[in-house]
Amino acid sequence: MSANRLAESEANLTKSSVPPDTFLQPDEAIKAAERAIQQTGMLEWPQCAILRNPGISPQTPMLTRESSDEDGGADTHSFIVPYGLKGEENGGVPITRLCILIDAVSGEFEEVATFGKPVTYLQREAAIRIVASALRTPENRLQVDDASLMFQASEITHLRVYPFWRIMVNKHAYYVDQEGKLYNDVPRGKSGS
C-alpha cells in the first residue's frame, strides 16, 4: 500500500464519529501546513530553521483524534504533518525532524514542534505487530477492528505530536506508544508529571 493510500486508510478508520466529508484530505493537510509556514513567518523562526534546508519535504500526514474524556467536550481531530530530509530513513521509515499540527476540519494552524532528537514514527503495522506478539497470536490471525492514532494527555504522553496507537481487537482496546510500549488503558498519572 502506498504511503498516501495508507494515510487515507488510517484517516477513514477514525472518521466514525464525524461526517465523512468533514476532514481535510492528506494532500489538503499538507497545503494547509505550507500555508501556515508562509502566514506565520515560521521560516524566520530559529526553532524552525530546518525548514530552510533545501532537502526538507513533507511526509505522509497522520490524522489524530484527541479524546474528549478529560474535559467532557467533543473529540477533536488534527493532522500531524511531519517534515524530514529526503533520504533520511530508519529501517525504511522516514525520519521526522519537525511537525506542523493542523486542525483536521478547518485547516487552521495549531502548533509547530521540533524534537530534541529526530523521531521515527511507529507505523500502524508495527503497532499491530506489538499487540499480536503480546497476545501470542499470529499477526495474520489477529482480528483488528480498528487501528488509529489518538491523543489523550496521560502517563503515556502529553504531546499531541507524539500520539499513541489505539488498536481494537475483539472489542478490547490496546494502546501502543511511540516507543512500542503496550498499555491496557490510558492512565492519567499524577499531576506535575
Next chain:
Amino acid sequence: MPKVDVAGNVTLFSQKKGFFCGEATAQMARNGYPDPSNRVYYTQDDLRNNIVAHNSNAIGDLNQWNTDPQGLCDCLRSLSTAPVNWAAFPTSSRGDAQMFLEQSIQDTQFPVGVLIRAGEHWVLVVGYETAVDETGKEQLKFIHFYDPEPVGRGTDRTIAATRWSGSKYFVKVTTPGTWEGKFVVVGQPPG
C-alpha cells in the same frame, strides 16, 4: 510585531523519566539564566530530591503531585541567590497569569515554568509574540515553550494563541488541594 524570546539562553533538556517533567523544567530553568556566568547544571536526580523536600505537605496535596508549584519554586529558590527571586504565581485570573508570564520574561529575560493541561504537566515558556489587532489592542499570537517530553528527546513547541488559551493548554488546575482552580506560573516577578 513585538516578540520576546529567551530561547537562546536556554538549552532544551528532556525528562529522564516519565514523571520528571518538573525536574527537567527546573534543570532547564536553572541552566538558562540570562547571565551565562550564573548558569548551573544540576542532574535531574539531584533536582528530584530537592523538589521532594520542598513539595507541599498540606494534607490535601499529599500524594497528588510529582512536582507541585511549591516544590518547583522552592527548589529553584534554594539554588539561587538574590537578586534572582523565583516566585510561584497562582491566580484564578487567566489575564493576570498571562500578564505575569509575559512581563516576567520581557522584564527579566528569565524563562518561566508553567503548568499546562489542568496541572498535569510542567513546561518552560521561553518566548511569545503579540500583534496589535484592529481595535489597537495588543493580542497574543504565539507562545514558544520547551516541553521536556518525550522522555530522552524533549520538544521545542510554538503554539497558536487560540490553542494556548483554549480548553486544553493553559487552563486552571483541577487537582484537588492548594492550587485547584488556579492558573500557575513560576517565574521572576516582573520589575
